Amino acid sequence: MTSSHERIHLAIVTGASSGIGKATAERLAADGFHVLAGVRKQSDARTLAAPGIEPIILDVTDADHIRALVNRVTHDPDGRTLRVLVNNAGVAVNAPIEVLSLEDWRFQFDVSLFGQVALIRALLPVLLSTRGRIVNVTSVGGRVAMANFGAYSAVKFAMEALSDSLRREMEPFGVSVVKITPGAVSTNLTESGLAAASRIADTMTADQRLRYDELGRAFTAQAEGFARDGVTPERAAGVISKAVAARRPKTRYTIGRDGAMFTFMPRIVSDRMLDSMLRSQNKSLAKSKA
Numbered sequence: 001m002t003s004s005h006e007r008i009h010l011a012i013v014t015g016a017s018s019g020i021g022k023a024t025a026e027r028l029a030a031d032g033f034h035v036l037a038g039v040r041k042q043s044d045a046r047t048l049a050a051p052g053i054e055p056i057i058l059d060v061t062d063a064d065h066i067r068a069l070v071n072r073v074t075h076d077p078d079g080r081t082l083r084v085l086v087n088n089a090g091v092a093v094n095a096p097i098e099v100l101s102l103e104d105w106r107f108q109f110d111v112s113l114f115g116q117v118a119l120i121r122a123l124l125p126v127l128l129s130t131r132g133r134i135v136n137v138t139s140v141g142g143r144v145a146m147a148n149f150g151a152y153s154a155v156k157f158a159m160e161a162l163s164d165s166l167r168r169e170m171e172p173f174g175v176s177v178v179k180i181t182p183g184a185v186s187t188n189l190t191e192s193g194l195a196a197a198s199r200i201a202d203t204m205t206a207d208q209r210l211r212y213d214e215l216g217r218a219f220t221a222q223a224e225g226f227a228r229d230g231v232t233p234e235r236a237a238g239v240i241s242k243a244v245a246a247r248r249p250k251t252r253y254t255i256g257r258d259g260a261m262f263t264f265m266p267r268i269v270s271d272r273m274l275d276s277m278l279r280s281q282n283k284s285l286a287k288s289k290a
């Protein structure tokens with residue numbers, strides 16, 4: 001166990017109230033970091049506080065929270081330096097594109113992309129000075145865009161592009177940028193994603209209901225399968241810990257067998273073949289919910 005004065009590096013983990021973020025904050029604290037763990041609620045801050053974990057109120061869409069975080073990092077009472085930023089916070093808004101409002105598109109992008117961009121921009125001067133690391137949690141949704149995942153996949157494809165550009169911009173200056181690509185992980189994302197999907201489904205017209213009934217059932221079955229069969233958040237955190245610790249990190253670390261498979265598949269399977277594989281997968285998922 002590392003005592004607080006022995007911890008010489010800071011790590012930031014966003015979205016640390018639950019799931020992958022919480023497990024990562026705990027894992028990095030066990031690895032010896034002093035973790036600034038971003039949460040949105042005081043109650044989560046109280047639950048999370050532990051040796052090596054300092055909860056910080058951080059809504060990634062709130063400029064004041066980001067300013068306060070930068071101030072906290074640059075005035076560390078023990079002179080510790082920022083080694084890593086783990087951009088993990090995210091939401092899932094799933095619905096067919098015909099149905100999804102622009103407001104929901106903006107919400108998905110505000111939290112899961114622009115929030116991360118704002119944090120990266122605010123913390124880059126510090127990370128450049130420490131030759132630190134940026135770890136972006138993307139998704140298999142950033143490799144394959146399934147039906148019903150338009151906005152979520154759009155944001156994760158954008159995270160891919162952001163990560164690639166940033167890695168190439170930062171490479172000469174010693175800041176490494178790493179993508180983490182999870183497949184299914186058992187977290188609250190299933191429940192909150194299903195709740196958002198059901199809220200949006202309630203806005204469908206009768207025609208839209210007919211059009212998307214099968215897709216809706218397939219999505220529910222798939223989300224339940226993610227929660228049931230996904231890897232644990234602790235296992236995901238173990239992969240992130242490896243990406244943080246590696247002397248020369250890989251550009252991408254996948255999590256779970258599906259994480260590896262969906263990362264690789266678009267390189268070897270044609271669009272039409274992928275369409276037909278995903279269509280038959282959805283048919284059998286929907287049947288299981290009939």
Ligand SMILES: NC(=O)c1ccc[n+]([C@@H]2O[C@H](COP(=O)([O-])OP(=O)(O)OC[C@H]3O[C@@H](n4cnc5c(N)ncnc54)[C@H](OP(=O)(O)O)[C@@H]3O)[C@@H](O)[C@H]2O)c1
Binds near residue numbers: 015017038059184
């Ligand atoms: N679970 C999976 O199967 C899976 C697969 C691929 C990728 N991922 C990615 O993994 C990341 C973590 O998700 P998870 O599965 O661990 O889900 P989760 O348990 O729902 O965690 C999401 C976290 O994001 C936080 N968050 C939401 N809106 C925020 C905001 N505006 N500002 C700051 N934090 C915010 C949540 O905080 P509150 O509790 O306050 O809402 C929560 O801590 C996400 O980027 C997700 O896309 C997950």
